[in-house]
Amino acid sequence: MREVSEREFQLPDAVIGKLLKVAARRKDVISLGPGEPDFDTPKPILREAKKILKNYKKNKVTHYTQGKGILELREEIVKKLKRDNKIRVSPEDISVGCGTQELIFTSFMATLDPSEQVILPDPGYLAYIPAIESLNGTPMHVRLKEENGFEVDPDDIKKQVDKKKSRVIMLNTPSNPTGTVISKKVLEEIADIAVENDLYIFSDEAYEQLVYDEHKHVSIGSLNGMKDYVLTFQTMSKSYAMCGFRLGYCAGPREIVDALTKCKDYTSICAPHFSQLLAKEALKFKDKFAKKMLKEYDRRRKLIVSRLNEMELKTPMPQGAFYTFSNISKYSKNSWKFAEKLLDKGKVAAIPGTEFGKFGGKYLRCSFATDYKLIEEAMDRMEKFLKNKKYR
Numbered sequence: 001m002r003e004v005s006e007r008e009f010q011l012p013d014a015v016i017g018k019l020l021k022v023a024a025r026r027k028d029v030i031s032l033g034p035g036e037p038d039f040d041t042p043k044p045i046l047r048e049a050k051k052i053l054k055n056y057k058k059n060k061v062t063h064y065t066q067g068k069g070i071l072e073l074r075e076e077i078v079k080k081l082k083r084d085n086k087i088r089v090s091p092e093d094i095s096v097g098c099g100t101q102e103l104i105f106t107s108f109m110a111t112l113d114p115s116e117q118v119i120l121p122d123p124g125y126l127a128y129i130p131a132i133e134s135l136n137g138t139p140m141h142v143r144l145k146e147e148n149g150f151e152v153d154p155d156d157i158k159k160q161v162d163k164k165k166s167r168v169i170m171l172n173t174p175s176n177p178t179g180t181v182i183s184k185k186v187l188e189e190i191a192d193i194a195v196e197n198d199l200y201i202f203s204d205e206a207y208e209q210l211v212y213d214e215h216k217h218v219s220i221g222s223l224n225g226m227k228d229y230v231l232t233f234q235t236m237s238k239s240y241a242m243c244g245f246r247l248g249y250c251a252g253p254r255e256i257v258d259a260l261t262k263c264k265d266y267t268s269i270c271a272p273h274f275s276q277l278l279a280k281e282a283l284k285f286k287d288k289f290a291k292k293m294l295k296e297y298d299r300r301r302k303l304i305v306s307r308l309n310e311m312e313l314k315t316p317m318p319q320g321a322f323y324t325f326s327n328i329s330k331y332s333k334n335s336w337k338f339a340e341k342l343l344d345k346g347k348v349a350a351i352p353g354t355e356f357g358k359f360g361g362k363y364l365r366c367s368f369a370t371d372y373k374l375i376e377e378a379m380d381r382m383e384k385f386l387k388n389k390k391y392r
Contacts, residue, residue: 007134022343030378031349032366035176037241037322042289045240048281052274061277065270067261069096069249073280077249080283085208086222087232089251095261096276098268100206100233100248103260105131106267107231107250110259111167111200112137119160120170121152122357123177123325125204128170129357138165143359146327149316150178154189161197168200169193174207174217174320177356177365181211181319184218191220194229200256201230206248207321209239209290212298215319221252228253236275238321239290240282245275297322300368300375307379311386313364322369325353329362331386339364346385348378 022029040046052061068074074091081087097103104127112118114136120128122141132139140160144150157169169190173182182190194201201220208217221230231252236242250257264270301317304324308315314327332338335352343349351367353360368375 012130022349026347029343029347029349030370030374030381032368032370032375032378033349033351034367034369036243036369037238037293038369038371039241039293041241041245042285044285045242045278045282045289049274049278052277052281059277061274063273065273065276067265067270068092068094068257069271070273070276070280073276073283074249076280076283077251080286081232081251084287085205085219085232087219087251088227093254093257094249094251095257095264096247096249096271096279097264098246098248098271099237100204100235100250101127102264102268103233103248103250104128104202104204106260106263107202107233107256108132108135108137108168109263110256115165116167117160117162117165118168118170119157119166119199121172121175123150123353123360123363124170124357125172125176126355140166141358144178144180146314146316150175150180150325151182151186152190154186154193157190157193161193161199163197166197166199168202170202170204171220172204172206174211174318176207176321177323177351177353177360177363178325179316179318179321179323181215181217184216187218187220188223191223191226191229195225199229201226202233203230204233206233206235206238208234209287210294210297210322211320212294212301212318217320231256236279236282239287239293240279240285241289241293242275242279242282245272245278247271247275247279296372297368300370300372303372304366304368304375304379307383308366311379311383313386322367324366324368326364326366327362328364333362335361335364342382342385345388346381348381348385 074094117138117140118132119140129139142156203220211217221232233250235248312330315324336354339352351365353363
C-alpha cells in the first residue's frame with residue numbers, strides 16, 4: 001500500500017506556516033511573523049556575489065565541495081570565532097551546512113539513539129522538538145518562567161537529567177522566541193551540570209550579534225574546560241541578512257563534527273559552493289552590517305514594546321534577537337485562537353506561543369523585523385481589535 005509514513009504524519013503542522021501563507025495571500029494583512037531580517041543582503045556582499053559568478057570556471061562554484069566545507073571559509077570562521085566569541089578551534093573542528101537547522105538535525109543524528117533524551121528550553125525554537133522526535137529521541141522540557149525573564153534555571157535542568165538517558169542540553173541565546181540573553185553566571189552553572197553528567201551542550205547562537213543595551217552575548221563554548229562538551233551553531237542569516245543563501249556552521253569536538261558531517265553526506269552532501277564562497281567574503285566585513293541593523297531594530301523594539309504594554313499585553317523588553325513575547329492572558333487563554341482572530345478580524349499576523357512548546361500557550365510572538373511604519377499601523381490595528389470585545 002502506498003501511503004505517507006507514520007513519522008511524517010506525527011510531525012506537527014506548523015501553524016506559523018499556515019498563518020504566513022494567509023498573510024502573504026491577503027494584501028490587507030500586516031505580518032509581524034517573519035523570522036528573518038527585512039533588510040536586503042548588504043550591497044558590498046552582493047557585489048562579491050557578482051565577482052564569484054563571473055569567475056565560475058576558476059573557482060569551480062558550480063561543483064560540490066567536501067562535506068565540511070571549503071577550507072578557506074573554515075579558516076575565516078576560525079578567525080571569527082576567536083575574535084568575537086573567544087572560542088579557539090581549528091578548521092577541522094568546523095562543519096558548514098545549509099543553515100544551522102540542518103546542522104542541529106545532523107548533530108542530533110550523530111548523538112542520539114532511540115529513547116535518549118535532549119533537555120531543552122520551553123518555550124523554545126519550534127524546530128528542536130520535531131527534530132528530536134523524528135529520530136525517536138525524547139525531548140525533556142525545562143519551563144522558562146516569565147517571572148525570571150524567561151532565563152533558564154540551572155536547577156530545573158538538573159531535575160531533568162537522567163544518568164542513563166540524557167545526552168544533550170539544548171540552549172538558544174539570544175532566544176527565539178523570548179529575546180532573552182543567558183547571563184555568563186547561568187552559563188557557568190549549566191557548564192558544570194554538563195561536565196558532572198558527561199553531557200553535550202548544543203548552543204544555538206543565531207542572533208549572537210543582535211544584543212541590546214548593557215546585555216552581552218557569551219558563548220558557552222568559550223568557558224574554561226568546555227571545548228570537549230560544546231557544539232556552537234552560528235549562521236549567516238541574521239547578522240548578514242543572507243537567509244536565502246542557506247549557510248550556517250558549527251564548531252566543537254572533532255569526533256562529533258566528523259560524525260555529523262558523515263550524516264550530512266546523506267542529507268545535503270554539502271552546503272552550496274556559491275554560498276560558501278560568499279560567506280567567506282562576508283565574514284571579512286566582521287559586524288559592520290549587524291551594527292547598522294541593530295540600530296534600527298532597537299528603534300522598533302522600543303516602539304513595539306511600549307505599544308504592546310499600553311494595550312495590557314504584558315511584554316518584557318527583549319535583550320536580543322528581534323521578537324517580542326507577550327502575555328495575552330488578560331484577553332485569551334488560547335494563543336492559537338487569539339492569533340487566528342487577530343489575523344482574520346484585526347488583519348495582523350503574529351505567531352501563537354503554542355508553536356514554541358507546551359508552556360507557550362498564553363503568549364504571542366511578534367517580530368519587529370518589519371518596517372517601522374508598518375509596526376505603527378499594526379499596533380493601531382491590534383489596539384482597535386482588542387477594544388472590540390466581540391472579536392475576542
